[in-house]
Amino acid sequence: xxxxxxxxxxxxxxxxxxxxxxxxxxxxxxxxxxxxxxxxxxxxxxxxxxxxxxxxxxxxxxxxxxxxxxxxxxxxxxxxxxxxxxxxxxxxxxxxxxxxxxxxxxxxxxxxxxxxxxxxxxxxxxxxxxxxxxxxxxxxxxxxxxxxxxxxxxxxxxxxxxxxxxxxxxxxxxxxxxxxxxxxxxxxxxxxxxxxxxxxxxxxxxxxxxxxxxxxxxxxxxxxxxxxxxxxxxxxxxxxxxxxxxxxxxxxxxxxxxxxxxxxxxxxxxxxxxxxxxxxxxxxxxxxxxxxxxxxxxxxxxxxxxxxxxxxxxxxxxxxxxxxxxxxxxxxxxxxxxxxxxxxxxxxxxxxxxxxxxxxxxxxxxxxxxxxxxxxxxxxxxxxxxxxxxxxxxxxxxxxxxxxxxxxxxxxxxxxxxxxxxxxxxxxxxxxxxxxxxxxxxxxxxxxxxxxxxxxxxxxxxxxxxxxxxxxxxxxxxxxxxxxxxxxxx
Numbered sequence: 001x002x003x004x005x006x007x008x009x010x011x012x013x014x015x016x017x018x019x020x021x022x023x024x025x026x027x028x029x030x031x032x033x034x035x036x037x038x039x040x041x042x043x044x045x046x047x048x049x050x051x052x053x054x055x056x057x058x059x060x061x062x063x064x065x066x067x068x069x070x071x072x073x074x075x076x077x078x079x080x081x082x083x084x085x086x087x088x089x090x091x092x093x094x095x096x097x098x099x100x101x102x103x104x105x106x107x108x109x110x111x112x113x114x115x116x117x118x119x120x121x122x123x124x125x126x127x128x129x130x131x132x133x134x135x136x137x138x139x140x141x142x143x144x145x146x147x148x149x150x151x152x153x154x155x156x157x158x159x160x161x162x163x164x165x166x167x168x169x170x171x172x173x174x175x176x177x178x179x180x181x182x183x184x185x186x187x188x189x190x191x192x193x194x195x196x197x198x199x200x201x202x203x204x205x206x207x208x209x210x211x212x213x214x215x216x217x218x219x220x221x222x223x224x225x226x227x228x229x230x231x232x233x234x235x236x237x238x239x240x241x242x243x244x245x246x247x248x249x250x251x252x253x254x255x256x257x258x259x260x261x262x263x264x265x266x267x268x269x270x271x272x273x274x275x276x277x278x279x280x281x282x283x284x285x286x287x288x289x290x291x292x293x294x295x296x297x298x299x300x301x302x303x304x305x306x307x308x309x310x311x312x313x314x315x316x317x318x319x320x321x322x323x324x325x326x327x328x329x330x331x332x333x334x335x336x337x338x339x340x341x342x343x344x345x346x347x348x349x350x351x352x353x354x355x356x357x358x359x360x361x362x363x364x365x366x367x368x369x370x371x372x373x374x375x376x377x378x379x380x381x382x383x384x385x386x387x388x389x390x391x392x393x394x395x396x397x398x399x400x401x402x403x404x405x406x407x408x409x410x411x412x413x414x415x416x417x418x419x420x421x422x423x424x425x426x427x428x429x430x431x432x433x434x435x436x437x438x439x440x441x442x443x444x445x446x447x448x449x450x451x452x453x454x455x456x457x458x459x460x461x462x463x464x465x466x467x468x469x470x471x472x473x474x475x476x477x478x479x480x481x482x483x484x485x486x487x488x489x490x
Contacts, residue, residue: 021152065300199221226258250269299473
């Protein structure tokens, strides 16, 4: 029997507010443990929460960007469970009346465009952080320590519909969702810092069947690679169980063990009634006017899909290149700044931004914010390349110097003597010297060995340290090697 997977994601994104969602404590990442806490976020008796307006606005913006309906009234509930990183023994969240419902997100899969439903987005508070001792993670730790700094940081939980079928689709969904949240400025999307995490629910069923199987929820996945790898393993595990006649008997929560490449059983999966949700008596329902929603909507910038469409339609970028740039807001902003200063084809800019520029970024692990090359200087370098002032290889050398020093390209070209040699008389003399020094390749070319021509071009380039205009060199060589004859085919 053939089986298929049914995947739904619960994505938790910390919001980029300066203070927590129900108190005034700072949200700065990396502060000393238990230094950004107060009676409210520690749940001390008598402390009362007060809602952070900016957090609510950010949650509404996310809902609008994901095509959701924004509730006219929402309320906060208490989700009750005991765990050491939850000092109140309940979490303030939204269950009965969530802020956003009924949205969707489109992803481009190998099978084509796919629409994934967004069941709900709700605003809630973050729990603390449990630090497990040792390098073996949660499954082999001898003890754990608790840092409560994260308690009360505003969080949105984005719940997808059970519309994903493959691990690759889940990865694409999460990548695009992160891109949108970063564009909005509501979350920094730093998975390595825990500000974007994912719980993945997965079950298997016979192909063609509509009923859902028992789910396993893989908790706290904090990288795209982990999401894809954990789902691939869990789907394989469940399909093997189903094929052997022993499918999951009950729903369960599991952890992803990076070292073993396996999911590990944690506990039975809790059901909603076990959390005993009820309205938080310390927080009144929130009334959201349509005028306020419209005002927030006007602050939403051009999002990745719109940028992608503009890059492909207006500037003729290849689909793959357009999405690579559009997916990263800061890269897209830098790219557009270079295009604005460049008189040539935007395709040239995308070629260099995605090529040599990205190579340097990755090599040095440099963020766009820290790049020393000003967009205007990048455009000037491309102008010099288009004008023949420098060759392609020399332009790479100049760009690398710009990357490390921040110097403008004209200064580098002048001080290092990198200007391309295009003077015909000067190059004719150089070509004559090369031909005289390499009679063997000259004879080979005239005997019909075309590869000898490239060797001779290389010798001229070597003699000029790559500064000779290669097209002019080729024309002179052809004229010298086969005068009054049709040039040999290259």
